[in-house]
Amino acid sequence: MEKILVSSRGVNLYYDxxxxxxxxxxxxxxxxxxxxxxxxxxxxxxxxxxINRMNDFIPSARVExxxxxxxSNIYAGGVDVIALRRNVGMVFQKPNPFPMSIxxxxxxxxxxxxxxxxxRLDETVKQSLVGAALWDEVKDKLKTPGTGLSxxxxxxxxxxxxxxxxPEILLMDEPTSALDPMATARIEELVRELKKRxxxxxxTHNMQQAARISDRTAFFLMGDLVEYDATPKMFTSPEDKxxxxxxxxxxx
Amino acid sequence: xxxxxxxxxxxxxxxWAAALLLTGMVVAIIGFVVVRGYSVLSxxxxxxxxxxxxxxxxxxxxxxxxxxxxxxxxxxxxxVGVATGLYFAEYARDDMFTSILRLAIRSLAGVPSxxxxxxxxxxxxxxxxxxxxxxxxxxxxxxxxxPLMVTASEQAFxxxxxxYRDASYALGASKWQTIRKVVLPAAAPTVxxxxxxxxxxxxxxxxxxxxxxxxxxxxxxxxxxxxxxxALPYHIYVLATAGTFIEETRPIQYGTVLVLLLLVLGICSxxxxxxxxxxxxxxx
Numbered sequence: 239m240e241k242i243l244v245s246s247r248g249v250n251l252y253y254d255x256x257x258x259x260x261x262x263x264x265x266x267x268x269x270x271x272x273x274x275x276x277x278x279x280x281x282x283x284x285x286x287x288x289i290n291r292m293n294d295f296i297p298s299a300r301v302e303x304x305x306x307x308x309x310s311n312i313y314a315g316g317v318d319v320i321a322l323r324r325n326v327g328m329v330f331q332k333p334n335p336f337p338m339s340i341x342x343x344x345x346x347x348x349x350x351x352x353x354x355x356x357x358r359l360d361e362t363v364k365q366s367l368v369g370a371a372l373w374d375e376v377k378d379k380l381k382t383p384g385t386g387l388s389x390x391x392x393x394x395x396x397x398x399x400x401x402x403x404x405p406e407i408l409l410m411d412e413p414t415s416a417l418d419p420m421a422t423a424r425i426e427e428l429v430r431e432l433k434k435r436x437x438x439x440x441x442t443h444n445m446q447q448a449a450r451i452s453d454r455t456a457f458f459l460m461g462d463l464v465e466y467d468a469t470p471k472m473f474t475s476p477e478d479k480x481x482x483x484x485x486x487x488x489x490x
Numbered sequence: 491x492x493x494x495x496x497x498x499x500x501x502x503x504x505x506w507a508a509a510l511l512l513t514g515m516v517v518a519i520i521g522f523v524v525v526r527g528y529s530v531l532s533x534x535x536x537x538x539x540x541x542x543x544x545x546x547x548x549x550x551x552x553x554x555x556x557x558x559x560x561x562x563x564x565x566x567x568x569x570v571g572v573a574t575g576l577y578f579a580e581y582a583r584d585d586m587f588t589s590i591l592r593l594a595i596r597s598l599a600g601v602p603s604x605x606x607x608x609x610x611x612x613x614x615x616x617x618x619x620x621x622x623x624x625x626x627x628x629x630x631x632x633x634x635x636x637p638l639m640v641t642a643s644e645q646a647f648x649x650x651x652x653x654y655r656d657a658s659y660a661l662g663a664s665k666w667q668t669i670r671k672v673v674l675p676a677a678a679p680t681v682x683x684x685x686x687x688x689x690x691x692x693x694x695x696x697x698x699x700x701x702x703x704x705x706x707x708x709x710x711x712x713x714x715x716x717x718x719x720x721a722l723p724y725h726i727y728v729l730a731t732a733g734t735f736i737e738e739t740r741p742i743q744y745g746t747v748l749v750l751l752l753l754v755l756g757i758c759s760x761x762x763x764x765x766x767x768x769x770x771x772x773x774x
Contacts, residue, residue, distance in 0.1 A: 290660060320662045328660035334653035337676055346671070347661040396657070403661060 243268040243437045244289060244407065249303035251284055251293065258284050260461045262303075266407075266454075271429060271438040273452035273469065275445060277484070280458040282441045286409050289439065290326040291319050307407070324351060327400030327436075331412045333392035335384035335399070340367075340376050343384040343395055347403035362402055369435070370398035371428050390421025394428065401436065408432060410440040414447065426451050445485055449473050457481045523751055527744035535745055544707065544729065545738040549746050554711045555624075555704075555719035556753075560693050562628035562715070563635065568685060570632075571639025575681075578640070579647035580669060599637035604697040606634045611701040625715040627703030634698050635688040642684025646677040679768045686761035694754045696723035706732070722750040 244266035251259035259281045266272045274282040284293065291312060293299040304311045312322055324347070335343050344363045345353075353359055363380070367373040372394040376387070384395050393413055400408060410429070414422040429451050432438055442448050448455050449469060456466040457478075465472065465481045476482045534548055541547035574595075582588040610630025620626040650673050658668040696704075705718035706728055712719040729743035730736070 292656070292660060295659065320664065323660055323662040330653065330656060330660075332653060334651070334657045336654055336657065336672055346658070350661060350663050350667055350671075399657070399661065 240270075241268040242266070243308060244439070245304075245306040246285075246288075247304040247306065249285070249288060249301065249305060251281070251288060252298075252300045252302075253296065254298045258461055259288070262463045264456060264463060264466045266437060266439055268437050269433055269435075270453040271433050271440060271451055273448035273455045274439065274441045274458060275443075275448050275455060275484075276458035276464075278443075279460075281461045282456075282458045283411055285458070286411055286439060286441050289407070289409055290323050290328055292328070294319065324403045325405050326407045326409060327403060327405035328409045329393070329396050329400050329411065329413045332416050333389055333396055335387070335392050335395050337383065337385055339381045340384045340387070340395060341380040344398050344402050346399060351403060363398075366398040366402040367395075369401050369432070370394045371424065371431070372398055388421070390417050390424055393417060393421070393425060397425075397428065397432075401432075406437060408436045408438045410438060412441050412443060415443060422447075445473075457484060459484070520751065523744060523747050527741070527746075527748035530741045530745035531748060536749070539710070540707070540742075543734050544742065545735050549722070549725065549742070549749060551708055551711055552720035552722045552725035552746070553749065555708075556693055556722045556750075558624055558712060558719055559628050559631060559699065559703075559721055560689055562624060563631035563692050564685070564689060566629060567632035567635050567639055567688065571636050571688075572643045572681060574636075574640045575643025575645075576647060576669070578644045580665070580673070595637050595640050599641070602697075603634060603695055606630055607698040607701050609633070610698060615702055621716065622701070622705075622718050623703045623716045624712045624719045625703070627699040627719065627721075630698045630702045631692045631695060634695065635692050638688050638691065639684060642687070643677070643681045646680035646684065647673060649680060650676045679764070683761050683765045683768065686757060686764065690754045690757035690761065693757065694723055694750060696727055700724055700727070722746060722753070726750065 242265040246262050246264055246266075249259055249262040250257060262281075262285060274286065276282050287293045288301055288305060289307070289312075293301065301313055304313060306312070307322070307326065311317075336346065338346075341363055344366050345359050348359060348362050353362065364373065364377075367376060372391060375391060376395075384392065387395060393416075397408075397413075414425050417425065426447060429438055429440065433453075440448075440452065452469045454467065455469045455472040457464045457472070457476075457480075459480055465476055465478045467477075472481065473485055476485065536548055536553060537550050538548035539551045540549065578588070578592065582591070607630060610626060610633065614620050614626035614629050615622055618626075620629075654672045654676060655668055658672045663671070699721055703718055704721045704724035708718060708720050726743060726746050729739045729746065
């Protein structure tokens with residue numbers, strides 16, 4: 239039984255007077271992988287950043303419409319943005335571990351939210367690293383700098399850091415674009431594993447990646463949501479001509 | 491040979507000559523001081539106070555005085571300077587008010603040090619009634635070094651990659667949590683380098699302290715913030731121009747110059763070395 243977890247209702251995003259997203263309306267299903275695809279500048283990353291309100295940091299950005307997460311509008315007045323971000327984790331394009339130890343990277347979120355007991359932190363760090371398929375590689379060097387790992391390992395460390403606050407939703411903004419094919423394959427495998435416990439929304443430039451790992455795909459073009467459907471249908475018989483042109487590589 | 495090649499060669503020769511001249515001057519200055527001063531240098535010179543109208547003994551009192559001045563000045567300058575740098579890098583909005591503040595600080599950096607001396611005299615010595623003292627002189631030095639400190643720490647905070655901040659905010663951190671746990675630790679090495687360079691600058695200043703607390707002679711080291719202190723730069727000035735037995739004190743004078751030079755050069759090259767090491771580390 240599919241259940242809606244994130245629901246976008248007529249979302250418009252403006253940077254000053256420029257309208258970057260136009261009336262975006264669609265639902266993200268719980269414990270599925272939803273891919274956002276489209277050419278550069280189409281608004282897919284901007285939309286992703288609406289879901290955890292990271293656009294708040296851009297002074298010129300303004301959001302209209304509603305995004306419901308678990309039924310409540312995150313753009314309503316008085317929303318606790320800190321609690322929201324704890325529930326909606328994010329992994330960025332470039333692996334960005336903090337310049338601290340592997341352990342402290344993963345423990346960062348739980349510590350922010352008040353976990354102090356060492357045994358609880360130890361357990362969370364271990365579970366998160368296991369969950370990010372990194373534990374076996376780093377269990378003997380948890381005190382060494384996270385920045386000393388390879389690019390792919392750093393990105394898995396960032397995933398471990400994101401799931402350490404036990405979010406429901408994981409946002410991934412082109413998480414493999416800075417990685418080599420081997421590291422990319424490992425992350426893709428991990429994403430398939432992650433959806434057993436988390437709802438994943440992933441922005442990707444790579445259409446094969448969207449086809450391989452996602453359950454549903456949303457195609458963005460110049461701020462519009464052109465088409466949104468089950469991934470197999472999107473890649474075999476899209477309704478819209480523009481979707482077809484894009485996935486067959488005619489532009490973008 | 492055509493004109494272009496000739497011009498090229500001339501410019502190469504000229505810039506080489508300029509660089510050589512500059513290097514030569516630095517070597518000459520240091521060489522001159524070393525040759526004149528090294529004969530008096532000894533452990534006793536560093537740990538004995540001046541005696542017999544400063545014609546004998548060492549420079550313990552001004553050496554300790556300089557360290558005291560630097561210490562007290564930094565005690566005030568570091569918190570204010572770093573906090574202001576943090577304000578510019580993290581909190582200031584991009585508006586008129588901020589531009590004016592920035593301009594004010596940049597201009598402060600261009601104010602001659604003797605003007606700081608007069609400012610310290612009227613504010614700390616007279617108006618606030620500290621009298622000529624360690625405290626007044628150190629506060630004057632702190633004012634002098636603030637622009638450097640503010641600029642250095644602002645640059646250090648701005649150099650912390652935005653990626654770190656994004657990651658921290660995305661985990662639900664507040665602005666202050668992000669600054670305290672990520673930005674400050676990441677910027678700390680660069681901020682510390684800036685502080686070391688300011689220390690080097692402050693240790694060698696004469697004009698700001700001569701009206702505000704540097705003593706011609708003090709029988710012992712300052713035991714209170716309100717005592718006058720001897721200081722290396724002012725001691726040199728006294729020995730060279732205002733002493734009673736200028737000829738007799740000449741060797742001591744050059745010895746003092748050598749110690750001050752070594753102190754300042756040592757601190758600054760320590761700072762520069764640290765900066766270059768950190769830059770290499772960052773690039774990795």
